[in-house]
Amino acid sequence: MVKVTFLKIGYIGATNLIDAILDERASRRDLSVRVISSGCKMDEGEAADAARLAASVPSDLYVVVSPNAGLPGPTAAREILRETGRPIIVVSDEPSRKLAKKLAEQGIGYLIIYADSMIGARRGFLDPVEMALFNSDVIRVLAVTGVLRLVHTEIDRVVAQLEMGEEPQLPQVLVRKERALEHSGLENPYAYAKAMASFEAARRVAVLSTEGCYKVQERERYLPIVAAAHELMRQAALMADQAREMEKANDSVTRVVHFRKGALRRKTKLLGKLER
Amino acid sequence: MVKVTFLKIGYIGATNLIDAILDERASRRDLSVRVISSGCKMDEGEAADAARLAASVPSDLYVVVSPNAGLPGPTAAREILRETGRPIIVVSDEPSRKLAKKLAEQGIGYLIIYADSMIGARRGFLDPVEMALFNSDVIRVLAVTGVLRLVHTEIDRVVAQLEMGEEPQLPQVLVRKERALEHSGLENPYAYAKAMASFEAARRVAVLSTEGCYKVQERERYLPIVAAAHELMRQAALMADQAREMEKANDSVTRVVHFRKGALRRKTKLLGKLER
Amino acid sequence: MVKVTFLKIGYIGATNLIDAILDERASRRDLSVRVISSGCKMDEGEAADAARLAASVPSDLYVVVSPNAGLPGPTAAREILRETGRPIIVVSDEPSRKLAKKLAEQGIGYLIIYADSMIGARRGFLDPVEMALFNSDVIRVLAVTGVLRLVHTEIDRVVAQLEMGEEPQLPQVLVRKERALEHSGLENPYAYAKAMASFEAARRVAVLSTEGCYKVQERERYLPIVAAAHELMRQAALMADQAREMEKANDSVTRVVHFRKGALRRKTKLLGKLER
Amino acid sequence: MVKVTFLKIGYIGATNLIDAILDERASRRDLSVRVISSGCKMDEGEAADAARLAASVPSDLYVVVSPNAGLPGPTAAREILRETGRPIIVVSDEPSRKLAKKLAEQGIGYLIIYADSMIGARRGFLDPVEMALFNSDVIRVLAVTGVLRLVHTEIDRVVAQLEMGEEPQLPQVLVRKERALEHSGLENPYAYAKAMASFEAARRVAVLSTEGCYKVQERERYLPIVAAAHELMRQAALMADQAREMEKANDSVTRVVHFRKGALRRKTKLLGKLER
Amino acid sequence: MVKVTFLKIGYIGATNLIDAILDERASRRDLSVRVISSGCKMDEGEAADAARLAASVPSDLYVVVSPNAGLPGPTAAREILRETGRPIIVVSDEPSRKLAKKLAEQGIGYLIIYADSMIGARRGFLDPVEMALFNSDVIRVLAVTGVLRLVHTEIDRVVAQLEMGEEPQLPQVLVRKERALEHSGLENPYAYAKAMASFEAARRVAVLSTEGCYKVQERERYLPIVAAAHELMRQAALMADQAREMEKANDSVTRVVHFRKGALRRKTKLLGKLER
Amino acid sequence: MVKVTFLKIGYIGATNLIDAILDERASRRDLSVRVISSGCKMDEGEAADAARLAASVPSDLYVVVSPNAGLPGPTAAREILRETGRPIIVVSDEPSRKLAKKLAEQGIGYLIIYADSMIGARRGFLDPVEMALFNSDVIRVLAVTGVLRLVHTEIDRVVAQLEMGEEPQLPQVLVRKERALEHSGLENPYAYAKAMASFEAARRVAVLSTEGCYKVQERERYLPIVAAAHELMRQAALMADQAREMEKANDSVTRVVHFRKGALRRKTKLLGKLER
Numbered sequence A, B, C, D, E, F: 001m002v003k004v005t006f007l008k009i010g011y012i013g014a015t016n017l018i019d020a021i022l023d024e025r026a027s028r029r030d031l032s033v034r035v036i037s038s039g040c041k042m043d044e045g046e047a048a049d050a051a052r053l054a055a056s057v058p059s060d061l062y063v064v065v066s067p068n069a070g071l072p073g074p075t076a077a078r079e080i081l082r083e084t085g086r087p088i089i090v091v092s093d094e095p096s097r098k099l100a101k102k103l104a105e106q107g108i109g110y111l112i113i114y115a116d117s118m119i120g121a122r123r124g125f126l127d128p129v130e131m132a133l134f135n136s137d138v139i140r141v142l143a144v145t146g147v148l149r150l151v152h153t154e155i156d157r158v159v160a161q162l163e164m165g166e167e168p169q170l171p172q173v174l175v176r177k178e179r180a181l182e183h184s185g186l187e188n189p190y191a192y193a194k195a196m197a198s199f200e201a202a203r204r205v206a207v208l209s210t211e212g213c214y215k216v217q218e219r220e221r222y223l224p225i226v227a228a229a230h231e232l233m234r235q236a237a238l239m240a241d242q243a244r245e246m247e248k249a250n251d252s253v254t255r256v257v258h259f260r261k262g263a264l265r266r267k268t269k270l271l272g273k274l275e276r
Helices: A044-055 A072-082 A094-105 A128-144 A147-163 A177-181 A189-215 A219-249 B044-055 B072-082 B094-105 B128-144 B147-163 B177-181 B189-215 B219-249 C044-055 C072-082 C094-105 C128-144 C147-163 C177-181 C189-215 C219-249 D044-055 D072-082 D094-105 D128-144 D147-163 D177-181 D189-215 D219-249 E044-055 E072-082 E094-105 E128-144 E147-163 E177-181 E189-215 E219-249 F044-055 F072-082 F094-105 F128-144 F147-163 F177-181 F189-215 F219-249
Strands: A002-008 A031-037 A061-065 A088-093 A109-113 A172-175 A255-258 A264-267 B002-008 B031-037 B061-065 B088-093 B109-113 B172-175 B255-258 B264-267 C002-008 C031-037 C061-065 C088-093 C109-113 C172-175 C255-258 C264-267 D002-008 D031-037 D061-065 D088-093 D109-113 D172-175 D255-258 D264-267 E002-008 E031-037 E061-065 E088-093 E109-113 E172-175 E255-258 E264-267 F002-008 F031-037 F061-065 F088-093 F109-113 F172-175 F255-258 F264-267
Touching: A002 A044, A002 A147, A031 A044, A031 B044, A044 A072, A044 B031, A061 A072, A061 A147, A072 A088, A088 A094, A088 A147, A094 A109, A094 A172, A109 A147, A128 A147, A128 A189, A128 A219, A128 B128, A128 B147, A128 B255, A147 A172, A147 A177, A147 A255, A147 B128, A172 A177, A177 A189, A177 F219, A189 A219, A189 E219, A189 F189, A189 F219, A219 C189, A219 C219, A219 E219, A219 F177, A219 F189, A219 F219, A255 B128, B002 B044, B002 B147, B031 B044, B044 B072, B061 B072, B061 B147, B072 B088, B088 B094, B088 B147, B094 B109, B094 B172, B109 B147, B128 B147, B128 B189, B128 B219, B147 B172, B147 B177, B147 B255, B172 B177, B177 B189, B177 C219, B189 B219, B189 C189, B189 C219, B189 D219, B219 C177, B219 C189, B219 C219, B219 D219, B219 F189, B219 F219, C002 C044, C002 C147, C031 C044, C031 D044, C044 C072, C044 D031, C061 C072, C061 C147, C072 C088, C088 C094, C088 C147, C094 C109, C094 C172, C109 C147, C128 C147, C128 C189, C128 C219, C128 D128, C128 D147, C128 D255, C147 C172, C147 C177, C147 C255, C147 D128, C172 C177, C177 C189, C189 C219, C219 E189, C219 E219, C255 D128, D002 D044, D002 D147, D031 D044, D044 D072, D061 D072, D061 D147, D072 D088, D088 D094, D088 D147, D094 D109, D094 D172, D109 D147, D128 D147, D128 D189, D128 D219, D147 D172, D147 D177, D147 D255, D172 D177, D177 D189, D177 E219, D189 D219, D189 E189, D189 E219, D189 F219, D219 E177, D219 E189, D219 E219, D219 F219, E002 E044, E002 E147, E031 E044, E031 F044, E044 E072, E044 F031, E061 E072, E061 E147, E072 E088, E088 E094, E088 E147, E094 E109, E094 E172, E109 E147, E128 E147, E128 E189, E128 E219, E128 F128, E128 F147, E128 F255, E147 E172, E147 E177, E147 E255, E147 F128, E172 E177, E177 E189, E189 E219, E255 F128, F002 F044, F002 F147, F031 F044, F044 F072, F061 F072, F061 F147, F072 F088, F088 F094, F088 F147, F094 F109, F094 F172, F109 F147, F128 F147, F128 F189, F128 F219, F147 F172, F147 F177, F147 F255, F172 F177, F177 F189, F189 F219
Parallel strands: A002 A031, A002 A061, A061 A088, A088 A109, A109 A172, B002 B031, B002 B061, B061 B088, B088 B109, B109 B172, C002 C031, C002 C061, C061 C088, C088 C109, C109 C172, D002 D031, D002 D061, D061 D088, D088 D109, D109 D172, E002 E031, E002 E061, E061 E088, E088 E109, E109 E172, F002 F031, F002 F061, F061 F088, F088 F109, F109 F172
Antiparallel strands: A031 B031, A255 A264, B255 B264, C031 D031, C255 C264, D255 D264, E031 F031, E255 E264, F255 F264
């Protein structure tokens, strides 16, 4: 049995459910999962403290999920985990692309998700309900556009290698639109195009939210901008939903499920059987 | 500073973001959050192991989130946490209502969320993508119908009591439709009615998913039933979305945000200011 | 020619059009239909009076449509019709399920429709326009989920038996979701699941409307509850609509039409021909 | 107590619920309603037979509802009812406008509803389910655009006159778009415009359905035309729905309810009280 | 190379893009296009002046686009162009149908588009933004219902004849619903029916806008009527959009593209190739 | 009377209707408009030829509308018009931003519209119908987000200066999201945010269409990318539509109309009067 420990430092969309998508029916016998998180906080102190806790958990693989992996908190967390000698995969958002080369040099895997845009974190706009709705939308985009499939497939692959006693080949993926969509399983080309448009709209959200959070200081200007960021993410989610509804109309929704021993099996027709 | 440790055993909708909604902008100086989770698994072994890890984390308050708190895993986890002598709040779904009296007797607080229905956990239907979409929908329902507001308000209250050195009054709430809606902040009565309908539709999902998962054994029958469960949750989420859009049209979306010291302040007009 | 007399006492969704669906183009030569109704009223006096009128109409079959067949009005009406010695079929809503056994013992057929939920009959909420909209929604749900097909097929069968001079086998059907859906003709499994979700949402409406009409007395509480009941029925209708639109997209809408002699013939492709 | 007998010969949209909208909660003490119908059939034999039955029911007022009141069936029915000496109101669709003058001369009231368009009654298209869906859509249009309000208000007025022992002033109304909309209670001018567009679209349906039913003989041509008729009615219903949703968003839905003694009282805010 | 000069006098929906649809990628080597327009104005002075400019442009074919070709401005413009001796095609809206015979006698071709309804040109309603939105909607209707395909196909045919040195056969087409739909390329029969309904709704707009602009003088009456006209066109556009989305769901969108030498080639599957 | 001549070289979204929005009801007495266009073609030869024709038209102001004003065709056209000595305003899309400084130095005004993104001009994707639909969507975005208002206001201002015999101050505007939105007249802040999101989504389209048209050569890759570009523009248009519907729901749609002498007057309530 492979032990995977997720260390979550702060929140991106993929923070939600990333551990769950490895074992959606809690049926795997080859896998045990632990999650350690510092909640929304990601300053160096909180991150390091959570990392030390994670380092104390016997693990075959660490997955570190955070915004911008180059910030002090996530960096400190990685340093602590590196001391365990265990393989590490970083899952993060687009700003982390600058770190990709360095991570590769350190032997750390990465999945940098371009559509997982920053939230509009302005006081006077973001409250717990708005935060939850934004996450709901991001999750939908990540689910339909193939991101979540890519993420679990890559981690599944590493888990299988660890289970076999092999040297794991850690992913080094910048999850851009085409790379994500390859994993979407969308068969109708218009559904595929809608999902791609959804991905790009979601990615564009970051331009608005960073402008609204960091570049504009006048309240009457930044409030509409961060609100526009969330409206755009909502619409990206609706596009993703349309793409999936189109596949439903054709009974061509791809499902890839985990079996007890971690194998993945696929089906498309709802009433059909899982392929061997 | 109050230290709150969330122990998550298996997944319900509220598992997502429950720690995040306490500190949406990571700005609180009165609060430190840790999360320990066993992922999707909730058997006794995994649950107890995760609980021991949680028990080792210095904490002023434990919040245990799981499906059906009466199952062996969550029960074992609670027992371990009780030994710390720290206050405990259970957050769980409707089947846990049977446990409410016992929890009260044990001095354990609870927030039992009726709309947080079980997923359609049938192999051949549920895969990571379907799981994520269901959670996206549940999060939307919980956010709009007032559940998340109620949950963070109750925990905030306990945190404030702990911060003040008072004896915390733990919540004992069965989160039914009217109780939830009181916290929704919805001002338009039709938006309120739509949100109530959303809550009830979401609650009804559990009837379908438990029937599809446990009562019906023929594959050609249970697949449509669990699919219907998810379609109903999707529609509940759309109703919730309509309710919020209606409030947006009136510029009457209520926002309640956390300040540095944990105080909550409210606003409605988007360009307006937070009330004192 | 078989003479069928419908006695309608008060209103459920199926009250609308139940006579019309036997002969949609007024082309049948084997059937003559009469309808007698007391309008919305269903107290014993009105019901009995209408029943006496119906009993005076020469009929080979009576179909009695009313809410809750166990109430005094519908009961009195049935007693009067029983004296004619003609076969009787009761069409009613879910509360009548308690009467099923007794009806069977009396040799009375029944079609108890679970999704045909009570209206939110509160003064201050229900006016003629609101009533019409609710009925519009219920009709859509009954039409798409297979209920109306089941109802006319069962009555058609009895009419055919009467036409042939056979002893009619009266239906004894609790029209639950799966029983209804069998008659929906929906071919796409997601359309089928959406229709099932629609049926269940519609059924759930009764929980809200009975709570709002009978259990809650405070005006500021029951008004949102009955409004939620109607919002839920509206959404159930929208789900039904989506299911049918999905079938349209596949050109797989099933149509079953009545021919002159009462035979039913079927087609699916819009430009295709009726099957023999 | 005033006794109103509805004679329904064949089906238009207003056939549904016309008796129900006089007494939506079955609470009126000043009114007793009977309905006699020949179902879908409207040939002279069936119509006359049903009319004789209606004539045998003690009535203070007759309301005859049918398509095209100039056809032999409805004409024969009227003749029979005229012999009772009781006041008669004809409710019918646009083709009956040609009869208006003659009805006026005969002292018969009329409500000729222009948006209540003919169904696409082609074998190979119309089956019971399609019929029900068309009626669902028509009902929605009639409800939102003010038609049903106008109809019940006019009949209510006559009932009140009869109750008072006055000579009733029978309505002579061609229910065109502006006349209907006056009764819609829509306050937002865009909702009003949408409802007017809905009315006109619904009215346009008749051009398509009569063309498809009577003027075009080639199957491959008339099937798309009658299908287009129904698609247009579906869209008219959706426009009507949008109009009402807009009013809900403003909490300005007008409700006019019947009280025990037949008085009408009005309210707009959902949680408000009925005006005196 | 064939030189086609478009003379645009005032605006109808087809005024937009009519020159563009001949050469969508600016790749044709057999065609050169010029457009001369007088903007919105179409009085005789402006029209004649623009026509003289157009007459001065060396042209093998003139296409005159205007509202009601029978008005003085367009008539004067035609007279001026006739003096060039070049073939002329008139593209106009439904009121021009009265002119068809006369145009035919004069050897002038015509494409009279019934769905290209007049805008609601009332001060107090129509401003530049409202105008643009109306045109956006009309363009969508014309594009999906086959009108634009028919228009460019007919002009393409004439261009090809001119290129070959043949006597051009000018189109004489009243573009009614069936004639348009033949060119829509819609394969799903319900998409076809929706597009037909869209066409008819769009055509109906003219009844409202002419009533609102010319027949009704009271401001409080004509404003809702012209607003209803635009709401109906918006809805017609939405129906057209639904029709195309349905084809997308089936990956059966027909595309007919211009090649360098003006040849048209067709494809349906998005990822498929153009047919020879 | 001021004579404005529009020279259109190739197509952007603003090419449509730019002349029309100056005089939406053809009622201005202070303005005469001419349009000269080379259709879709914008190579140097066609552009120069059209420009010479425009230069021959007596004009007080030239407005040159084209994609990328830096390309040889538009550049040549400008040079020809400059020789007339008349003031020139360039209207173009985002790539023209590089030219802004140079235009300013030459005394040429400019309106560079960032949301007016390039079409997906790939053979095998773009046909006349797809082109028309894309333009329909762009027009909607430009109309609702304030771009068209800004454009006509700026040209109106220059026309007024010319009419007064003043030296015209030519606009020098990069039409970015905030600059556009200022002119949108949207009052509800969520409608404003939706429109801003629409603008940004529309702007993002160019990234996809240029990638699909120029950077990717494999057919199976570029077809989905240009399709995604158009799906994103369709969604941007839907967001714009939602924004306007929200304003309709509040009866707060701003209208600014041209009067006879070119003055602009404003109103908001549909049934209200134009402000002085």
